[in-house]
Amino acid sequence: MVKAVVLGAAGGIGQPLSLLLKANPLITELGLFDIVNTPGVAADLSHISTPAKVVGYLPPDDGLKKVLTNADVIVIPAGVPRKPGMTRDDLFKINAGIVRDLATGIATAAPKAFVLVISNPVNSTVPIVAEVLKKHGVFDPKRLFGVTTLDVVRASTFVAEILGDLSLSKSVAVPVVGGHSGVTIVPLLSQSSHPLPANLTTDQYEALVKRIQFGGDEVVKAKDGAGSATLSMAYAGAEFAAKLIRAIGGEKGVSAPTFVNLSADPSGGEALKKELGQDLDYFSTVVELGPEGVAKINTLGSLTDAETALVKAAIPELATNIQTGVSFIASPKL
Numbered sequence: 380m381v382k383a384v385v386l387g388a389a390g391g392i393g394q395p396l397s398l399l400l401k402a403n404p405l406i407t408e409l410g411l412f413d414i415v416n417t418p419g420v421a422a423d424l425s426h427i428s429t430p431a432k433v434v435g436y437l438p439p440d441d442g443l444k445k446v447l448t449n450a451d452v453i454v455i456p457a458g459v460p461r462k463p464g465m466t467r468d469d470l471f472k473i474n475a476g477i478v479r480d481l482a483t484g485i486a487t488a489a490p491k492a493f494v495l496v497i498s499n500p501v502n503s504t505v506p507i508v509a510e511v512l513k514k515h516g517v518f519d520p521k522r523l524f525g526v527t528t529l530d531v532v533r534a535s536t537f538v539a540e541i542l543g544d545l546s547l548s549k550s551v552a553v554p555v556v557g558g559h560s561g562v563t564i565v566p567l568l569s570q571s572s573h574p575l576p577a578n579l580t581t582d583q584y585e586a587l588v589k590r591i592q593f594g595g596d597e598v599v600k601a602k603d604g605a606g607s608a609t610l611s612m613a614y615a616g617a618e619f620a621a622k623l624i625r626a627i628g629g630e631k632g633v634s635a636p637t638f639v640n641l642s643a644d645p646s647g648g649e650a651l652k653k654e655l656g657q658d659l660d661y662f663s664t665v666v667e668l669g670p671e672g673v674a675k676i677n678t679l680g681s682l683t684d685a686e687t688a689l690v691k692a693a694i695p696e697l698a699t700n701i702q703t704g705v706s707f708i709a710s711p712k713l
């Protein structure tokens with residue numbers, strides 16, 4: 380029995396994500412919450428012939444508390460998306476408060492749930508959730524995840540394109556580490572399951588790295604004011620949620636890159652910090668998942684000089700983003 384909940388379920392990501400979760404046979408209950416339209420989305424999804432019972436809630440009548448009650452896995456795509464010319468950090472002003480309020484609901488109604496944060500800027504919203512849960516004395520770092528799967532999905536697709544065979548994209552696995560914005564997105568292409576062509580030039584390599592780092596901009600530009608990635612994000616979010624659900628159900632050998640608090644696995648976290656040469660509290664890296672959530676935080680392993688430089692370039696921005704999130708809860712008037 381797994382109850383999954385989507386907060387922000389009526390949005391551009393929320394609706395297709397809810398559809399994909401409804402299609403997951405391991406989910407037996409699907410709770411949808413948004414400030415608008417969830418009764419309609421829930422009625423629509425409820426006609427699909429899969430096991431999950433779907434219920435939609437709105438803020439009146441304690442809707443947030445009701446949707447969160449007995450939740451096992453909570454996915455949060457609530458908040459505003461980018462328009463051309465904006466960075467993910469520009470979303471902080473609005474999304475920080477939305478995420479804080481939803482996290483407050485989680486702290487009281489579902490303190491033991493696994494929480495998957497999609498709302499941008501992920502590098503800051505994940506620390507916000509953690510700080511709220513800490514304030515309520517219910518923070519378990521093993522249960523909080525920043526969803527960076529879209530970077531991994533993009534890396535797989537773009538590498539398969541370069542290899543000239545899109546049918547490989549499902550099996551191409553590239554660890555993408557760091558965070559989820561611009562230079563904090565670090566693809567470790569030397570560790571790709573499918574090596575890049577030997578004759579790839581430095582320019583081509585650098586263009587590939589940039590495309591993975593700024594893939595979100597490609598979609599923002601193409602949507603021309605109508606938002607950012609929604610369908611590919613829904614796919615990525617459902618993939619990560621499905622992995623986690625399999626791992627908490629006891630399946631062994633499940634792992635994925637995700638943005639976590641490094642205290643979730645103190646020995647792995649310390650080893651990673653040592654490798655980074657930096658005392659960061661959060662980092663996205665390959666995480667082994669288990670019944671409690673984070674089972675093991677993996678270090679980065681052997682890197683090329685180019686990858687070492689990318690990791691180094693990611694650290695200052697990541698540290699600032701994390702601090703911005705932490706300070707927002709320490710001084711919420713920011």
Ligand SMILES: NC(=O)C1=CN([C@@H]2O[C@H](COP(=O)(O)OP(=O)(O)OC[C@H]3O[C@@H](n4cnc5c(N)ncnc54)[C@H](O)[C@@H]3O)[C@@H](O)[C@H]2O)C=CC1
Nearest residue numbers: 387389390391392413414457458459460497498499529612
């Ligand atoms: N982590 C990642 O890789 C990605 C993250 N995103 C982020 O996901 C977020 C959502 O994007 P879209 O779905 O395109 O936006 P959207 O505007 O289409 O949908 C957002 C939904 O959140 C709802 N919402 C707003 N305040 C709420 C509250 N207090 N409680 C519950 N629901 C609330 C809105 O009513 C709306 O339905 C954005 O912040 C975007 O930047 C987008 C793509 C990738």
Ligand SMILES: O=C([O-])CC(=O)C(=O)O
Nearest residue numbers: 461499529595596607608
């Ligand atoms: O680019 C954005 O704003 C949305 C996002 O996080 C992505 O597509 O990776």
